[in-house]
Amino acid sequence: MPKIAEIEYTPNPNAVKFQLKEPVAAGFPKAFRDAEMAEHDDLARALFAVGHVVSVFMQDKFITVTKDDGMGWTELLPKLAPPIRQAPSAAGATPEAPHWDRPEVDENDPLIQQIRKVLTDTILPALAADGGGLDIVGRHEKQVMIRYLGACGSCPSGLTGTLMAIEGILRKEVDPEIVVITV
Structure with missing residues (x-):
């Protein structure tokens, strides 16, 4: 289970970074721009279910949650912590393909x-x-x-x-x- 090591405010006032003691993403970052994109990822889905979350980004040992203006961080942070603490670690997991939709980019270019x-x-x-x-x-x-x-x-x-x-x-x-x- 990923445990939260530190919560960091970012230059974006609507985004907070959760620094973790264990990885949550193996290989590639995971980017979820809305709840629909998160429906197949338990942790991202749980974070969106808290409410006021507009995007979730996971990479190695951090998660960034971006919120709307409907709730302040003082009220939202305590609601986001439990799903993160309960999520399984990705340590030793097989790397997953990227989770964002993008046109094909010629990687041989x-x-x-x-x-x-x-x-x-x-x-x-x-x-x-x-x-x-x-x-x-x-x-x-x-x-x-x-x-x-x-x-x-x-x-x-x-x-x-x-x-x-x-x-x-x-x-x-x-x-x-x-x-x-x-x-």
Whole structure:
């Protein structure tokens, strides 16, 4: 059972990161943008059932819950803790495929491979530290389309500073003409 090690507020005022002592996702992050997407995942379904939850993001040893404005964290956090504490650990589990819907991205595309390496090495660890992540959902020539996950999904800085930083890193490390947009 994952036990909560720490609860961290994120730069997104509507998202909180639960740092866990055991993993809840094996291999890939799990992103649930609504209750319907969560119907086949016991933990995500239980978190949405609490109410006021608008998205759930799980990666390794953390869960990020994003809420609506209908309830404050003081009232919501005590309701979210029991389902997390009761969830089984994913330690030793077989890695699962990603749980978000996205168009097919050609993983053999050399540009996509370069971008993924830069994302994995530099950008994703920084986003995960704040309870979020991103995925590439498409590419057209030198335009790369990303989708923010977790706390990054509705964070006000995701469309400004963070996006500009990601684009700047990719331009420096991969191609100076890359344009990054969110979808």
